[in-house]
Amino acid sequence: xxxxxxxxxxxxxxxxxxxxxxxxxxxxxxxxxxxxxxxxxxxxxxxxxxxxxxxxxxxxxxxxxxxxxxxxxxxxxxxxxxxxxxxxxxxxxxxxxxxxxxxxxxxxxxxxxxxxxxxxxxxxxxxxxxxxxxxxxxxxxxxxxxxxxxxxxxxxxxxxxxxxxxxxxxxxxxxxxxxxxxxxxxxxxxxxxxxxxxxxxxxxxxxxxxxxxxx
Numbered sequence: 001x002x003x004x005x006x007x008x009x010x011x012x013x014x015x016x017x018x019x020x021x022x023x024x025x026x027x028x029x030x031x032x033x034x035x036x037x038x039x040x041x042x043x044x045x046x047x048x049x050x051x052x053x054x055x056x057x058x059x060x061x062x063x064x065x066x067x068x069x070x071x072x073x074x075x076x077x078x079x080x081x082x083x084x085x086x087x088x089x090x091x092x093x094x095x096x097x098x099x100x101x102x103x104x105x106x107x108x109x110x111x112x113x114x115x116x117x118x119x120x121x122x123x124x125x126x127x128x129x130x131x132x133x134x135x136x137x138x139x140x141x142x143x144x145x146x147x148x149x150x151x152x153x154x155x156x157x158x159x160x161x162x163x164x165x166x167x168x169x170x171x172x173x174x175x176x177x178x179x180x181x182x183x184x185x186x187x188x189x190x191x192x193x194x195x196x197x198x199x200x201x202x203x204x205x206x207x208x209x210x211x212x213x214x215x
Contacts, residue, residue, distance in 0.1 A: 013038070015037075017041070018041045020040060025038065031049045034054075046067075047062075053075040058077050070090075078099065084106050105127040119157070120156075126163040130144045155169050156205055170188075179191065182195060
């Protein structure tokens with residue numbers, strides 16, 4: 001049996017659990033959900049959506065056991081697909097972060113951690129896996145295990161960036177549009193390219209618009 005705690009819910013959401021028990025969906029009283037789909041197949045999975053968060057037209061699909069998604073306070077998610085297909089995986093999205101759209105894919109037992117106050121644009125893909133296995137032909141051992149993804153606080157990810165397994169982006173940095181990150185990016189830098197490399201250091205960014213509007 002699935003326990004669903006929904007204290008405040010708005011707008012044509014579809015929530016379904018199949019062939020599982022002890023799943024928990026805990027949506028806090030000041031969270032708002034509009035036209036989302038949540039599907040869970042498995043046991044002992046948990047989704048937590050905290051106060052002030054807004055989810056619009058998102059799809060969350062969990063297949064497996066013991067997985068956990070935590071969406072902290074005042075997070076805004078639009079048109080985001082979150083896919084779990086394994087056991088005991090975790091995604092944590094820090095408070096005040098917004099995601100304009102894209103995909104988060106977790107298929108291996110490595111966490112995906114997104115810090116606080118991040119500005120993540122649309123068509124962004126974040127994944128801890130290559131999805132398919134590659135083997136060393138001589139050694140007959142797998143050569144492409146997954147790895148954790150860590151995004152620090154106040155990170156800006158540009159449109160269509162890809163954040164791959166092993167990425168570790170430190171706080172305050174900016175990743176340029178269409179860049180690919182699979183390694184370490186230091187704090188307070190601009191990194192762009194495939195793979196992303198540091199182009200400028202000692203920067204900071206704000207959420208203020210470039211356009212100066214007349215008062």
